[in-house]
Amino acid sequence: MAEISAGAPLIREMRPSDLDQIVEIDRKVLGKSRRDYWEIKLRLVQNRAQFAALVAEIDGRVIGFIIGGASRWEYGVPENVGWIDTIGVDPDHQRQGVAKLLFREMVDHLKQLGVVSIRTFVKRLDWKLLKFFEEVGFSQGDMVNLELDI
Numbered sequence: 001m002a003e004i005s006a007g008a009p010l011i012r013e014m015r016p017s018d019l020d021q022i023v024e025i026d027r028k029v030l031g032k033s034r035r036d037y038w039e040i041k042l043r044l045v046q047n048r049a050q051f052a053a054l055v056a057e058i059d060g061r062v063i064g065f066i067i068g069g070a071s072r073w074e075y076g077v078p079e080n081v082g083w084i085d086t087i088g089v090d091p092d093h094q095r096q097g098v099a100k101l102l103f104r105e106m107v108d109h110l111k112q113l114g115v116v117s118i119r120t121f122v123k124r125l126d127w128k129l130l131k132f133f134e135e136v137g138f139s140q141g142d143m144v145n146l147e148l149d150i
């Protein structure tokens with residue numbers, strides 16, 4: 001059951017002071033630490049109006065995050081299309097509806113930015129993420145992923 005009733009996390013805007021906790025969750029879900037990446041990412045999302053960056057917090061601890069934004073014509077995609085860039089929930093708090101709460105709040109933020117459709121990329125074998133995005137309503141889009149080894 002994905003819904004949270006009692007003790008629901010607070011969903012709020014991401015702050016620079018969340019850096020350490022986000023880096024730690026990211027390390028837990030990815031298996032490697034990316035502090036430099038997150039330092040740059042946090043600065044970027046704080047300074048650009050087209051991004052929305054949210055965290056889920058319980059008892060003052062960050063347990064999940066999501067970053068999304070409106071397109072700036074990346075890949076020829078117009079501004080009324082939004083992207084989910086990153087989502088992560090602390091493994092100790094997964095399957096409790098946290099990602100769903102983060103996603104719903106992100107949808108509200110993206111609507112305010114004029115977004116009417118959302119896209120994201122997921123690896124074909126990333127079962128958890130695929131199941132999650134399917135659960136919140138995504139289906140396969142019409143963009144084609146191309147690769148070239150150089």
Ligand SMILES: CC(C)(COP(=O)(O)OP(=O)(O)OC[C@H]1O[C@@H](n2cnc3c(N)ncnc32)[C@H](O)[C@@H]1OP(=O)(O)O)[C@@H](O)C(=O)NCCC(=O)NCCS
Pocket residue numbers: 001002003026029030086087088089090093094095096097098099100101127128129131132133135
């Ligand atoms: C995918 C992820 C965000 C889901 O977070 P979550 O808080 O556990 O998700 P929710 O509890 O909101 O799940 C909502 C629904 O998604 C689906 N789902 C989520 N995790 C699932 C899993 N492990 N297996 C199958 N379905 C899953 C289910 O339908 C679930 O509803 P249910 O619990 O009622 O069955 C989380 O597993 C995660 O952070 N994974 C790593 C993500 C990652 O690699 N990010 C890139 C680096 S930042």
